Amino acid sequence: MYNTRLTPMDLKDKSFFLRTFGCQMNESDSEKIAGILxxxxxxxxxxxxxxxxxxVNTCAVxxxxxxxxxxxxxRIRPxxxxxxxxxxxxxCVAQxxxxxxxxxRPFIDFVVGPDNYLRxxxxxxRCGERTIIADEWSNDWREAPDLLFRRRSPATAAVSxxxxxxxxxSYCIVPFSRGREKFRPLRHIRAELAELAARGYQEIQFLGQNVNSYRDPExxxxxxxxxxxxxxxxxxxxxxFLTSHPKTFSAAIIEAMTSSPVICRQVHLPLQSGSTSVLAxxxxxxxxxEYLAKITLLQERIPGISLSTDIIVGFPGETEEEFGETLSALEAVRFANIFSFRYSPRPRTSAAKGPDDVPFDIKRRRLIEVQALxxxxxxxxxESLIGTTMAVLGEGPSRKDPAMFSGRNESYQVVNFRAPTDVRGRFVRVKISGSGPYSLRGDLVED
Ligand code: SF4
Incomplete structure (x- = not known):
């Protein structure tokens, strides 16, 4: 017999374990789930x-x-x-x-989509012998009070x-897994920002699938x-803020970014492909x-801006020439970071209705080329940052070397450094002394 299911239970004194896969939206949702429970x-x-x-809180993208x-x-089944x-x-997989x-997996007791966490x-x-599926949609924003969030960081908060x-x-499942756009009322966002600032949070990140579509519904x-x-x-x-869509990334957003040094000179702008025909x-x-023109405007208006992007290789019909345009776009922009993936068809999307015709070996080779570049x-x-001194917000012990601390700079690069005391959640100044492809190393300097 598998899974001696719990009988209907009171949550009091019950322990829960959350495993999160996927993007920052999912990480933020896990903070909400942990707070609610x-x-x-x-x-x-x-x-x-x-x-x-x-x-298990996971993503379907x-x-x-x-x-x-x-x-x-x-793995947990035994x-x-x-x-x-x-x-x-x-x-969103649940949804x-x-x-x-x-x-x-018939041993699953409940499945809950993002609009149902408050339940x-x-x-x-109610869980017992019957599996409960809660995947109803809501067309309106469902407000979860900030106090419900069990935030992982003492200094950085995601604000949906x-x-x-x-x-x-054509490749994306999000409109089917997260539904159509819905916007959080500005008065709730304002209240949450004020609450976070009063509680000493130093950094906030606005979150949404398309933050630059945001309009206060009121x-x-x-x-x-x-x-x-x-x-x-x-x-x-x-x-x-994360994520922006290049189509609606406006000059007004760039002007807002130039209005205050508090707004980080850093933007994640998903390109996906450097080829106009693949983009179509x-x-x-x-x-x-059009994408490159927006990058040029950003670089002109915000000198030193740090850019990151997402790339998909092996989209249906992608030729060597089209793939070459992705490589040349990476060379042209010189992103500080990229997230790159092989195309895989997702259920219900229009691209999945046609052939997935780029062979796996070619997709793999293209991904290797993108990542090597x-x-x-x-x-x-x-390397060009060695010798410079920068502000770093301490996050916690470094994953690779627990004797070192790890944090992020304004460009969202990982910086590892030694610190005599716990600097988690504090701004420090670090002089960069070394680097690798994925992180910087440095030493604390006194103010
Ligand atoms: S804009 Fe982003 S979230 Fe929306 S469908 Fe395209 S890839 Fe998916």
Whole structure:
């Protein structure tokens, strides 16, 4: 017999373990889930072994994230025989694939989509012999009070301002897994910013699938005005935003960025492909030339700006020539960081209705080429920073060397350094003494 399921349970004194896969939206959602369960009396477990409830919060954007979910569920499966545990899946996979998930892994007790997290305590209490699927949509923003968030960092907070997407890029599942765009009322955002500043948060990051589509649903205030306001808010030291769509990345946003040193000189602007013909097949709504013109404007108006992007290789029909245009765009822009992926068809998307006709070996070779080029570019950018001194917000011990501290600079580059005291959540000044392709190293300097 597998999974001796818990009987309907009170969350009080029950422990839960959250495993998160995917993007920063998912990380932020996990903070919300942890807060909701804690407020209902649950306790967050450090180790999966100690949990009464295991929730996997995962993303559906890439096939790989979905594979990770199934592989993780396979790994925890033996634990379910040893003691009674509830297993839930949250996130956009849950939303997009709820019935499939339960068919493939019948030991799942509940599946909960992003619009239903506030119902989690009630869903868990009702769990028993029946699997509960909560994948209803809401067309309106569902406000979760800030106090419900169990934030992982003492200094950096993600602030959701919108969810969903109306763009229907031909490869992307988000409009189906997160729904259409919905915007958070500005008065709630303002209240959360004031609360975070009062609690000593130094850095906030506005989050949403398309932050630059943001409009206050009550007054129509656009994203550029929100950004301007945050940049002038007492208490906040760094303001960032993620993700922007090149099509709607406006001159007004660039002007808002120049209005305050608090708004970080850093933008993530997903290019996806350097070829205009591939971009048209992707339904991205901009050409290579339009994208590069926006980059030029950004670089002119905000000297020293740090840029990052997303790249997909092997999109259906991508020729060697089209792929070469992606490489030349990377050379032209010299991004500080990229996230690169092999194309994989996602259910319900229009690209998935046609052939996935670039052979796997070619996709793999193109990905290797993109990553090798980017490694050279990043190494050169990092090397050019040796000898400079920069502000770094301490995050915690370095993953590779726990004797070192790790933090991020304004450009969102990882900086490792030695520190005599715990500098987590504090701004320090670091003089860069060394570098590799993925991080910088340095020494603390006194102010
Ligand atoms: S803009 Fe395109 S890639 Fe981004 S979330 Fe929307 S549909 Fe997906």
């Amino acid at each position: 804690t407020a209902a009396g649950g306790r967050e477990a450090e180790r999966v072994e100690d949990a009464d409830i295991i929730i 890439r096939e790989k994230s979905e594979e990770k979910l199934y592989s993780y569920l396979g 634990r379910l025989d040893a003691r009674p545990v509830l297993v839930g899946v949250a996130g 997009a694939e709820s019935a499939n998930l339960v068919a493939r 989690l305590p009630e869903i868990i209490e 301002i919108m969810e969903g997407c109306d763009n229907f890029c 007054t129509g205030t656009p994203f550029a005005a929100l950004l301007f306001e945050a940049g002038h808010m007492p208490g906040l030291k760094w303001v960032r 097949r992707m339904n991205r709504g901009y050409s290579r030339e 980017q490694k050279r570019i990043q190494s050169a950018i990092h």
